[in-house]
Amino acid sequence: DFGEAVTAVVVLKPGCALTEEFIKQELSQRLARFKVPKRISFVKELPRNVMGKVQKNVLRESATQIGA
DSSP states (O other), rough: OOOOOOEEEEEEOTTTOOHHHHHHHHHHHHHHHSOOSSEEEEESOBBBBBTTOOOOHHHHHHHHHHHH
16 A cells, blocks of 8 residues: 555543444444554554643554554
Protein backbone atom coordinates (compact mmCIF):
# COMPACT_ATOMS: atom_id res chain seq x y z
CA ASP A 1 0.00 0.00 0.00
CA PHE A 2 1.00 3.58 -0.57
CA GLY A 3 0.72 6.40 1.94
CA GLU A 4 -0.79 6.10 5.37
CA ALA A 5 -3.34 3.58 6.56
CA VAL A 6 -6.14 4.41 8.97
CA THR A 7 -5.20 3.14 12.43
CA ALA A 8 -7.38 3.17 15.53
CA VAL A 9 -6.01 3.30 19.06
CA VAL A 10 -8.54 1.94 21.53
CA VAL A 11 -8.64 2.29 25.31
CA LEU A 12 -10.95 -0.34 26.76
CA LYS A 13 -13.03 0.30 29.85
CA PRO A 14 -12.36 -2.08 32.76
CA GLY A 15 -14.19 -5.36 32.23
CA CYS A 16 -14.79 -4.71 28.54
CA ALA A 17 -13.59 -7.37 26.09
CA LEU A 18 -13.74 -6.18 22.49
CA THR A 19 -11.79 -7.74 19.65
CA GLU A 20 -10.24 -6.15 16.59
CA GLU A 21 -12.58 -8.14 14.35
CA PHE A 22 -15.70 -7.02 16.25
CA ILE A 23 -14.70 -3.36 16.08
CA LYS A 24 -13.98 -3.58 12.34
CA GLN A 25 -17.30 -5.32 11.72
CA GLU A 26 -19.26 -2.68 13.64
CA LEU A 27 -17.43 0.21 11.96
CA SER A 28 -17.89 -1.27 8.48
CA GLN A 29 -21.65 -0.99 8.99
CA ARG A 30 -21.38 2.72 9.82
CA LEU A 31 -18.42 4.05 7.81
CA ALA A 32 -17.29 4.07 4.21
CA ARG A 33 -14.93 1.19 3.43
CA PHE A 34 -11.86 3.43 3.12
CA LYS A 35 -12.53 4.91 6.57
CA VAL A 36 -12.53 1.58 8.43
CA PRO A 37 -9.18 1.18 10.24
CA LYS A 38 -6.70 -1.26 8.73
CA ARG A 39 -5.08 -1.73 12.14
CA ILE A 40 -6.45 -1.46 15.66
CA SER A 41 -4.16 -1.14 18.67
CA PHE A 42 -5.31 -1.61 22.25
CA VAL A 43 -3.60 0.50 24.93
CA LYS A 44 -4.14 1.01 28.66
CA GLU A 45 -4.17 4.80 28.28
CA LEU A 46 -3.50 7.46 25.67
CA PRO A 47 -0.28 9.46 25.95
CA ARG A 48 -1.10 12.98 27.17
CA ASN A 49 0.92 16.14 27.67
CA VAL A 50 0.88 18.26 30.84
CA MET A 51 -2.22 20.09 29.59
CA GLY A 52 -4.09 16.80 29.18
CA LYS A 53 -4.13 16.82 25.39
CA VAL A 54 -3.54 13.57 23.51
CA GLN A 55 -0.03 13.45 22.04
CA LYS A 56 -0.89 12.46 18.48
CA ASN A 57 2.74 12.53 17.39
CA VAL A 58 3.56 9.81 19.95
CA LEU A 59 0.64 7.73 18.67
CA ARG A 60 1.84 8.16 15.06
CA GLU A 61 5.37 7.10 16.00
CA SER A 62 4.18 3.98 17.81
CA ALA A 63 1.83 3.10 14.91
CA THR A 64 4.74 3.46 12.48
CA GLN A 65 6.91 1.15 14.60
CA ILE A 66 4.14 -1.45 14.89
CA GLY A 67 3.44 -1.36 11.15
CA ALA A 68 7.11 -1.63 10.18
